[in-house]
Structure formats: structure tokens, C-alpha cells
Amino acid sequence: MHSEPIARLLIPVMIVSLILLLTGGCAMERTVAPDSVAETYGSPDDELDFLDGLERRRVVTNHDALFGLLMAADQAGVPEVYEEQLAAARERGWVSSDRDLPANESARVGMIAVAVCDILEIKGGVTMRLFGPSPRYATRELVFRRILPRRTENQSMTGLEFIDLLSRVQERQDFRRAEQAREARRENGSRTDARPRIDEAAGATEELG
Amino acid sequence: MKHLTKRWQGLTWCACILGAATLAHANVAPDPAADDEAADETAATVDPPTVREMGELAEEVLRAAEALSAEARAIAEPLEEGEQRVLQAVVMNVTGRAQWREDAESPWRNAEIDDVLSPGAMIRTGGRARLTLRVGKNATVQIDRNTRLSLPEIVQEGATLRTRAGIERGRADFKVDEIGLRNDFTVTSPSTTLAVRGTGFGLRYGGLDGTQVVAARTNEMASIELTYFLSRVTVLLSGAAISSDRQQNPVLAALFQTVGPPAAFTAAMEDAEMVDALADAFERNPIVDLRQVDVTLASVQDTLNLPVLTGPADSPPVDGFVPIDLPTFNGELFTLIVGFVCQQLGQTFESFESGLIQAELITTVPQEFGQAFDNIMAICDASETYTESDWIGIFDEIITFCQSIASNQEQVNLCVNIFGDALSEQFQSGAFEQYILDNLDLPQ
Structure with missing residues (x-):
């Protein structure tokens, strides 16, 4: 019968198809926006206009995401050009050096999650500690910590969602700064009174602001 | 009226102290025109006030106190029925980047302390900003970071103080005081309209969780009573409880925030049989058995007949632990x-x-x-x-x-x-x- 030669032919075809399917799946095209809000409002001084513009966007682009995240990480030193922002992101380990990241393509939740874990210095669970902050496990970590709702790393975000996420990140940054200020006070101070003095409280408030 | 009388007494005493301090300061303040030498001499040889001067001072203080008292009474005085007075908001404090504009067409301007905002004003804040407003006669609003808020209406109508605030994104904390007039305070978000009675609450609206009503930061112990628009159910909140338009009942909100909502949550809320199935699902989950829902579980049991989910007192909860899985590994x-x-x-x-x-x-x-x-x-x-x-x-x-x-x-x-x-x-x-x-x- 001819069944054996056909089977021999089918197996390589199926393997090739599977490889094509898998690589095709990985290289699935993402939404590309006509422009990014950060193109128009790309300076930290334009922050409020940037937020207003972003709020109405149905998808956050890589340019908008990197600008917003770099602002959250370091408001003073954010470069205005996308290429420099991308370089800064690569330097911080948010984006791997071999990965192309078109400015107007929709940002992946995974990339945003890696950046958030870096900004908030989240070490993660055992897996993330062992294998590093990959987009997959950074996303899971943020879901676990309720910073993100249930999402997967390849999804995109709307502008309003991204602003909400930025608020959560900045809120936790405030908590961390307050916690660090308290720890520093505990280490430096020899006082037995746990309550801060008025001048210290004012200093901590300024630090938070 | 008893508490009002006490308040006026308090105000009078405050006015006395303030007035005395002001006048005393005026008496001893050096004359700016005088030279340094003369100023030194004056400081060294200032005479104590005479009995006559003290009497005049006391009269001055009393007059100031009466004026202040009358002004305070006038603020809480109801208008004639049908009469309407437009009120304003004042910026009390600003931190970081914050801007406001008179209406949707006007240009944005940077917010500064003592800026006066009329009804229709819009306010927006940046990532590290916070702005505090005194709205009308009875409300204080703290606008949080990345927020845009509008104040379409601030008005006194007869004996009612009516305020409308709209949160387009972000979070604001509200504190509404009782000053002897009726409060009609409404806050809207893109998905919800809340008519709120109570002293303090916060409302946040974002893309990730929609509208959430939370306890105000300035008043963690506030008791909040609110009714959702087009809903007959009154929701009671206290402490760190949260009510949202997706999960209005704060107990269920806390429960689902802890264990994650089952897929059939919405249907279950409307179907008594599904509620039982939902309860069974919770019972069978060994992790849930250890969790403690720290809000008033009893009310949910009464309403929905859910079983007790709190574990034994010595069983600490494992909050949100997800076993690590490595599905990509063989x-x-x-x-x-x-x-x-x-x-x-x-x-x-x-x-x-x-x-x-x-x-x-x-x-x-x-x-x-x-x-x-x-x-x-x-x-x-x-x-x-x-x-x-x-x-x-x-x-x-x-x-x-x-x-x-x-x-x-x-x-x-x-x-x-x-x-x-x-x-x-x-x-x-x-x-x-x-x-x-x-x-x-x-x-x-």
C-alpha cells in the first residue's frame, strides 16, 4: 500500500507547518497607531497635556509607554527623543538589546510590567528570582500584587488603563519613599519616642511631594 | 441648636485670641520709619498698657468677635425659599503640577493658593501633584495625582447646599461638613453617579478597575452611606472597605478581591440557586477556608446565605498566593x-x-x-x-x-x-x- 510513503511525506510537512505556525504566532502583527501622544507632548513640562491626550487613546504605543514609565522612574532626566528613550529603557533592562520596538506599535503589557518591576524594585517570587524579570513572570508578579488586573504579557493597554497603572506605581513609590525615610530615621536616630517630630514630619512630607 | 451655640462660643473665643494677638502685635511692632537706634530704645522702654488701654483693647476684641460671629452665622443662614446663590471654590494648597481652567473652552492656567474657581471650573493634576480645594460653604476636596475633576455646580438654594463634582479620571477625597444646612452632594464618574450622605469618602475612576468608592484618607474611620443611581440598595462602608460600580457590596468586593471572582459572578448575584453553587465553590477551595474577610461577613450571610468563610483563629490567611507553575518546561x-x-x-x-x-x-x-x-x-x-x-x-x-x-x-x-x-x-x-x-x- 501507499500509506507508508504518504506518512513519510506527511510527517516533515506537519513539522514544517508547526514551525511556521509557531514562528508566525510569535511574530504576530501588533496594532500600529498613526502617531503617539509623546510626539506632540514629549517634554516633562507637557506632562498634563500628555496625560489628557493619552486618556483618549484606545491603545498605548511604545513611545507613550516608555515616556510615561521613564517619567515615573525619573521625572527630571527623561530624554525627549524616542530613540534616546529606547536607549534609556535598554540600559535599564526593560527592553532586550536585540529587540526592535517600533515607536507607534502598541506596547506589550509584558514590557510595561518589566519596567514597573524595575521602578518599584520588585524582586518577585522564586521563579522570577531564578530566571530574571521576564515579561511573562513580571506580568504575573504584578497581577499577584494587584497592581494589574488579570492580564497576559502580550496584551496591550488603553490610555486610561495606562494612566491608572502609572498612578498605582507612583502611589507605591510614595509608600516606598516613606518607608525608606522611616528606616533611615530608625537607623540614625537614638530616640526612644517612635513618633516623628514636627520638623521631621514636614521633611518627610516634602520628600513625598 | 445646642451644638451651634457651642460652635459660636468657640468661634468667639478664637476671635478673642486672634484679635488680642493681632492688636498686641500692632502695639509692639516697630515703626518701619524709625531708625535702628530708636527702635532699640523703643523695644527697651515699651510701657505696659494702662487699665484704660486694656479696656479699649477688650472692647475692640469683643467687637471683632461679634463681627466674626455674625459672619459665621450668616454663612449658615438659609436663603429665602426659591432664592439661589452661586458659590465658589478656593484653592487651599497645591503640590506639584496642577492646573485649572474656567470652562472647557478656556486655556489652562497653573493653580496657586487662593485662586478662586467658579462653577464650571475644571482641574487637572500631574504624577506627583496634589491639590486641596474648599468648595462652597461646607466641602473640602483633595484632588489626587493624575486626576481631572470638574465642578459644574456649587450653589446654595434655600436651605440646601447643592454641589456637583465630576471625576473624569483619577481620585479625589471629599469631606462634607454639617453646618446646619441640608447637604446635597453628588459626585459623578464616567460610569456612576453617587448621591452621598456622610462626612468623608473618596472616589476614584481609572481604566483598570472602573469606579471605586473608598474611605477618605483624612478620615479612615468614616462611616459612609451611599446609594447608587437607579439602585434601591443602600451600601454601607467603613474603614478600608471599597464599593465599586462592578461590585457594589463592599463585603463581596473584598471577598472577590481576595479570592478572585468566579466566572459566573454576575449571574450568581441575580440568581439564588447560583448563589448556593457559588458558596459551595468557595467551601471546596482549601485556600479560601483559611482566608479571613475582615469586613462584616455577617451581613453577607444574612443577605446571600453564604457560609462562614473565616478559618480558625490560629490559621493565618495566605493572601493571593499562586503556586508557581512552569508550563513551558517539559x-x-x-x-x-x-x-x-x-x-x-x-x-x-x-x-x-x-x-x-x-x-x-x-x-x-x-x-x-x-x-x-x-x-x-x-x-x-x-x-x-x-x-x-x-x-x-x-x-x-x-x-x-x-x-x-x-x-x-x-x-x-x-x-x-x-x-x-x-x-x-x-x-x-x-x-x-x-x-x-x-x-x-x-x-x-
Whole structure:
């Protein structure tokens, strides 16, 4: 019968198809926006206009995401050009050096999650500690910590969602700064009174602001 | 009226103190036109006020107090029925980047203390900003970061103070005071309209969770009573409870925030039979049994007939722990990883023990520690090849042990993390690479 030669032919075809399917799946095209809000409002001084513009966007682009995240990480030193922002992101380990990241393509939740874990210095669970902050496990970590709702790393975000996420990140940054200020006070101070003095409280408030 | 009388008395005393301080300051303040020498002499030779001057001072203070008192009374005075007076808002404090504009067409301007905003004004804040407003006669609003808020209406109509505030994104905390007039305070978000009675509350609206009503930061103990628009159900909030337009009942909101809502949540809320099924699902989940829902569970039991979900008092909750799964790894890799963990279990537990003592979670090695070790060794000895369930089983044993020594959720998480650190040490020590070389037939 001819069944054996056909089977021999089918197996390589199926393997090739599977490889094509898998690589095709990985290289699935993402939404590309006509422009990014950060193109128009790309300076930290334009922050409020940037937020207003972003709020109405149905998808956050890589340019908008990197600008917003770099602002959250370091408001003073954010470069205005996308290429420099991308370089800064690569330097911080948010984006791997071999990965192309078109400015107007929709940002992946995974990339945003890696950046958030870096900004908030989240070490993660055992897996993330062992294998590093990959987009997959950074996303899971943020879901676990309720910073993100249930999402997967390849999804995109709307502008309003991204602003909400930025608020959560900045809120936790405030908590961390307050916690660090308290720890520093505990280490430096020899006082037995746990309550801060008025001048210290004012200093901590300024630090938070 | 008794409390009002007390308030006027308080105001009068405040006015007395302020007035006296002001006048005293005016009496001793150096004349700016005088030269330094004269000023020094004046400071050295100032005479105490005479009895006559003291009498005049007292009269002055009383007049100021009466004026202030009358002004305060006038503020709380109801208008004639049908009469309407437009009120305004004043910026009390600004931190960071904050802007406002008169209406949707006007240009934005930077907010500064004492800026006066009329109804229709819009306010927006940046990432590290916060702005406090006094709105009308009776409300204080603290606008949080990344927020845009509008004030379409601030008006006194007869004996009613009517205020409308709209949050387009972000969060604002409201404190509404009782000043003897009727309060009609409404806050809207893009998905909800809330008519709120109470002293303090916060409303936040964002893309991730929609509208959420939370306790105001300035008043964590506030009791909030609110009714959702087009809903007959009154929701009561206190402390850190949250009510949202998706989950109006704060108890269920807290419950689902902890355990995650089942897929059929919406249907279950409307279907009594589904509620029972939902309750069964909760009962069967062993993790849920240990969780404590720290809000008034009794009210939910009365309403929905849910079973008691709180565990025994000595069972700490494991908040949100998700067993680590490695779905992209095949069976051989699990065999390698679990096999390595088994091989290094003694050293891992030594490091784990010292970590626990250092973190002051234990002072002496408890019996459960040895039990956990034995149970993991039993997993190790059960087979020569391992699967994902063995990997999870090891962590289940660690969690069980951590629950037995911890008194709260933070301690459980800390304990599990200490084990994770101990395990990481073994993986990073170079022994793992050697183990792989020893157990894999790698081409030379």
C-alpha cells in the first residue's frame, strides 16, 4: 500500500507547518497607531497635556509607554527623543538589546510590567528570582500584587488603563519613599519616642511631594 | 441648636485670641520709619498698657468677635425659599503640577493658593501633584495625582447646599461638613453617579478597575452611606472597605478581591440557586477556608446565605498566593529541578532555618520544621522522575509550615520568600550546573 510513503511525506510537512505556525504566532502583527501622544507632548513640562491626550487613546504605543514609565522612574532626566528613550529603557533592562520596538506599535503589557518591576524594585517570587524579570513572570508578579488586573504579557493597554497603572506605581513609590525615610530615621536616630517630630514630619512630607 | 451655640462660643473665643494677638502685635511692632537706634530704645522702654488701654483693647476684641460671629452665622443662614446663590471654590494648597481652567473652552492656567474657581471650573493634576480645594460653604476636596475633576455646580438654594463634582479620571477625597444646612452632594464618574450622605469618602475612576468608592484618607474611620443611581440598595462602608460600580457590596468586593471572582459572578448575584453553587465553590477551595474577610461577613450571610468563610483563629490567611507553575518546561526539566532541590534539601533547610531565625520568625526550631522536611523527602523518595505537581507539592509543604509558625499574612509571605532565597542560593552556587552535568547525557 501507499500509506507508508504518504506518512513519510506527511510527517516533515506537519513539522514544517508547526514551525511556521509557531514562528508566525510569535511574530504576530501588533496594532500600529498613526502617531503617539509623546510626539506632540514629549517634554516633562507637557506632562498634563500628555496625560489628557493619552486618556483618549484606545491603545498605548511604545513611545507613550516608555515616556510615561521613564517619567515615573525619573521625572527630571527623561530624554525627549524616542530613540534616546529606547536607549534609556535598554540600559535599564526593560527592553532586550536585540529587540526592535517600533515607536507607534502598541506596547506589550509584558514590557510595561518589566519596567514597573524595575521602578518599584520588585524582586518577585522564586521563579522570577531564578530566571530574571521576564515579561511573562513580571506580568504575573504584578497581577499577584494587584497592581494589574488579570492580564497576559502580550496584551496591550488603553490610555486610561495606562494612566491608572502609572498612578498605582507612583502611589507605591510614595509608600516606598516613606518607608525608606522611616528606616533611615530608625537607623540614625537614638530616640526612644517612635513618633516623628514636627520638623521631621514636614521633611518627610516634602520628600513625598 | 445646642451644638451651634457651642460652635459660636468657640468661634468667639478664637476671635478673642486672634484679635488680642493681632492688636498686641500692632502695639509692639516697630515703626518701619524709625531708625535702628530708636527702635532699640523703643523695644527697651515699651510701657505696659494702662487699665484704660486694656479696656479699649477688650472692647475692640469683643467687637471683632461679634463681627466674626455674625459672619459665621450668616454663612449658615438659609436663603429665602426659591432664592439661589452661586458659590465658589478656593484653592487651599497645591503640590506639584496642577492646573485649572474656567470652562472647557478656556486655556489652562497653573493653580496657586487662593485662586478662586467658579462653577464650571475644571482641574487637572500631574504624577506627583496634589491639590486641596474648599468648595462652597461646607466641602473640602483633595484632588489626587493624575486626576481631572470638574465642578459644574456649587450653589446654595434655600436651605440646601447643592454641589456637583465630576471625576473624569483619577481620585479625589471629599469631606462634607454639617453646618446646619441640608447637604446635597453628588459626585459623578464616567460610569456612576453617587448621591452621598456622610462626612468623608473618596472616589476614584481609572481604566483598570472602573469606579471605586473608598474611605477618605483624612478620615479612615468614616462611616459612609451611599446609594447608587437607579439602585434601591443602600451600601454601607467603613474603614478600608471599597464599593465599586462592578461590585457594589463592599463585603463581596473584598471577598472577590481576595479570592478572585468566579466566572459566573454576575449571574450568581441575580440568581439564588447560583448563589448556593457559588458558596459551595468557595467551601471546596482549601485556600479560601483559611482566608479571613475582615469586613462584616455577617451581613453577607444574612443577605446571600453564604457560609462562614473565616478559618480558625490560629490559621493565618495566605493572601493571593499562586503556586508557581512552569508550563513551558517539559518533564525532564522538572525532574532535573526537583531532583536538584531534593539533593540539596539539607543545605537548603539549614539556610532556611538561619533565615527564619534572623527574621525573628522563630527562636527555636519547631517540630513542624522537621515535619515539613520529612514530607518533602517523602515527595523526593516517591519517584525518580518528577512532574510539575511535585514542584508545587514542595511549596505546598513550605506554605503549610509557614502558616503554622506565622501569625499574619505578611509573616507567611516573608517565610515563603526566605525559603525562596535559600533555594536560590543553592541554584546560584554552581552546584546546579554540576548536577545537570552529572545527570544529563550531554555531548562532550
